[in-house]
Amino acid sequence: MPGQGLTATAIALLGLLAAPAAADPLRTALVTGGCTGCHGQSGEGGNGVPAIAGTKSRADFIATMQAFREGKGNPQPTVMDRIARGYTDEEFALMAAHFARAN
Amino acid sequence: MTGPTLTRRAALAGTAGLAALAAPRVRAQTAARIVIVGGGFGGASAARFARDAFPDVEVTLVERARSFTTCPYGNLVLGGTRRIEQITFTYDALARRGVRVVHDDAVAVDPQARGVRLAGGTTVPYDRLIMSPGIDLRWGAIEGYTEAAAERMPHGWVPSLQPITVLERQLREMPDGGTFVMAIPDNPFRCPPGPYERISMVAQYFKRAKPRSKILALDSKGGFSKQPLFMEAWAELYPGMIEWVSASNDGKVMKVDPQALTLTTEFGQVHRAAVANVIPPQMAAKIARDAGLANQSGWCPVRARSFESAQVPGIHVIGDASIAAPMPKSGYVASTHARQAVAAAVAALRGQEPPDPVYFNTCYSHVGPDYGISIVGTYRADGDRFVEVPNSGGISPRNETMTPERRAEQRRLEALYADGWYESLTRQMFGLS
Numbered sequence: 001m002p003g004q005g006l007t008a009t010a011i012a013l014l015g016l017l018a019a020p021a022a023a024d025p026l027r028t029a030l031v032t033g034g035c036t037g038c039h040g041q042s043g044e045g046g047n048g049v050p051a052i053a054g055t056k057s058r059a060d061f062i063a064t065m066q067a068f069r070e071g072k073g074n075p076q077p078t079v080m081d082r083i084a085r086g087y088t089d090e091e092f093a094l095m096a097a098h099f100a101r102a103n
Numbered sequence: 104m105t106g107p108t109l110t111r112r113a114a115l116a117g118t119a120g121l122a123a124l125a126a127p128r129v130r131a132q133t134a135a136r137i138v139i140v141g142g143g144f145g146g147a148s149a150a151r152f153a154r155d156a157f158p159d160v161e162v163t164l165v166e167r168a169r170s171f172t173t174c175p176y177g178n179l180v181l182g183g184t185r186r187i188e189q190i191t192f193t194y195d196a197l198a199r200r201g202v203r204v205v206h207d208d209a210v211a212v213d214p215q216a217r218g219v220r221l222a223g224g225t226t227v228p229y230d231r232l233i234m235s236p237g238i239d240l241r242w243g244a245i246e247g248y249t250e251a252a253a254e255r256m257p258h259g260w261v262p263s264l265q266p267i268t269v270l271e272r273q274l275r276e277m278p279d280g281g282t283f284v285m286a287i288p289d290n291p292f293r294c295p296p297g298p299y300e301r302i303s304m305v306a307q308y309f310k311r312a313k314p315r316s317k318i319l320a321l322d323s324k325g326g327f328s329k330q331p332l333f334m335e336a337w338a339e340l341y342p343g344m345i346e347w348v349s350a351s352n353d354g355k356v357m358k359v360d361p362q363a364l365t366l367t368t369e370f371g372q373v374h375r376a377a378v379a380n381v382i383p384p385q386m387a388a389k390i391a392r393d394a395g396l397a398n399q400s401g402w403c404p405v406r407a408r409s410f411e412s413a414q415v416p417g418i419h420v421i422g423d424a425s426i427a428a429p430m431p432k433s434g435y436v437a438s439t440h441a442r443q444a445v446a447a448a449v450a451a452l453r454g455q456e457p458p459d460p461v462y463f464n465t466c467y468s469h470v471g472p473d474y475g476i477s478i479v480g481t482y483r484a485d486g487d488r489f490v491e492v493p494n495s496g497g498i499s500p501r502n503e504t505m506t507p508e509r510r511a512e513q514r515r516l517e518a519l520y521a522d523g524w525y526e527s528l529t530r531q532m533f534g535l536s
């Protein structure tokens with residue numbers, strides 16, 4: 001799992017290195033701030049909340065968020081459907097670049 | 104309570120190195136100084152984020168108390184499933200991460216000279232000031248409800264003024280068969296679902312330990328956050344125990360008598376309590392009002408992209424003290440105000456515009472064992488207004504929309520996620536992970 005012990009921002013910045021050139025690490029940190037409140041500083045999960053760091057490829061991460069937002073795929077989301085409806089595709093891509101596996 | 108120092112150092116070094124690559128120096132000569140007043144949900148989150156995201160900036164946190172007991176999960180202390188030590192934190196880990204923590208009372212702000220005067224006599228200079236001092240209670244807004252009255256009729260709403268254990272003790276000492284009476288304020292106030300989570304947790308305790316006791320909730324409003332979910336849960340878990348009285352049914356408490364333990368409502372009904380919990384009307388904390396940040400409402404108007412005060416330039420006001428409706432006054436949302444305000448403050452020092460904000464909130468409430476519910480909201484700036492993203496967020500699904508099995512699972516998971524949220528956010532804001 002990436003980022004054990006690294007701060008969210010450090011990961012955002014690491015994400016930048018691998019992300020499309022336009023990704024702004026500060027914006028990534030601001031957008032992913034909503035995620036880390038429950039999923040842990042590095043997306044490591046815990047206390048019953050699933051890990052989101054290093055668990056999916058970028059494409060799968062984005063597809064999962066879109067499925068939550070559009071009410072497809074996972075038939076019975078608990079809170080993520082309500083959460084995903086607040087975010088844009090561009091923000092899903094930033095989250096994916098930040099949390100997803102590199103491949 | 105703390106992570107291994109080596110890991111932390113490595114993390115800091117990593118952050119600093121990369122950030123130096125990514126961001127131009129804030130200042131060539133001396134480090135820019137961000138000062139934060141208040142080390143609660145907004146202020147501690149701001150300090151943590153500023154330290155991580157901007158290694159070149161000097162971050163000072165001014166907080167009068169040496170430890171912080173959270174409001175969140177205080178209701179679980181009443182319910183008997185948490186102890187106060189489990190919801191109390193220190194600032195040591197933030198200090199070890201490089202935040203300059205000053206334990207003193209901020210008594211005045213000079214926005215011209217850009218300094219915060221402390222009770223100890225020193226002045227802390229700033230380039231940008233972030234204020235997250237929380238709330239004060241409006242003593243006397245309910246006739247008879249003074250600071251002295253709060254000993255007999257606890258509020259349990261501001262842990263630094265009164266630990267939740269005062270109310271806890273009264274509930275434990277209450278004889279079975281008594282009535283617990285609550286007075287609940289009108290909007291806006293700290294934590295819209297908080298009073299109703301409290302009703303639920305007291306009911307959970309009564310059901311177990313004092314089953315003949317009753318709860319009477321006298322409300323100054325016509326409705327409340329997550330109302331249908333709370334009402335369904337109360338009927339199911341605590342049948343016959345809870346009576347909620349809306350403002351239109353004479354729920355508004357106008358006067359209290361702490362000696363007689365009575366509460367008098369708008370149309371003159373007098374209710375006698377075995378234990379009374381009075382949550383009075385509120386306003387931004389004194390230092391914010393004294394600094395000229397509040398308008399006549401008692402709360403502080405701010406700009407929607409930066410949380411900079413609409414009244415005093417160079418000062419950002421975040422958390423409960425700010426006027427940020429439709430966002431609720433919650434700890435989670437205060438942490439997202441914090442990051443945006445820090446980013447906007449640094450941008451201002453660099454002569455740049457604030458980044459595009461996205462503010463996020465989830466308020467979980469525990470209503471019984473393995474029974475949690477939530478309200479979610481995502482917010483953005485539209486010009487100088489805060490707006491909720493259309494068709495997003497909302498409350499947990501109602502009972503009738505789910506099979507019994509799914510219902511039990513939904514409520515169980517939300518109670519679990521609530522615990523996860525608490526753990527994650529508090530560890531983050533106090534620098535523990």
Ligand SMILES: Cc1cc2nc3c(=O)[nH]c(=O)nc-3n(C[C@H](O)[C@H](O)[C@H](O)COP(=O)(O)OP(=O)(O)OC[C@H]3O[C@@H](n4cnc5c(N)ncnc54)[C@H](O)[C@@H]3O)c2cc1C
Binds near residue numbers: 140167168210293
């Ligand atoms: C019963 C209850 C349950 C709640 N549950 C939840 C929940 O589940 N989820 C959630 O998100 N929110 C919850 N909240 C709301 C949450 O507690 C507040 O929204 C949050 O604390 C606001 O953060 P803040 O930074 O504005 O103020 P605070 O967290 O109150 O922090 C203010 C800090 O400033 C310090 N301070 C003030 N003035 C000065 C001064 N002059 N000098 C130095 N220091 C000063 C104070 O000592 C304090 O530490 C709950 C609230 C209550 C009452």
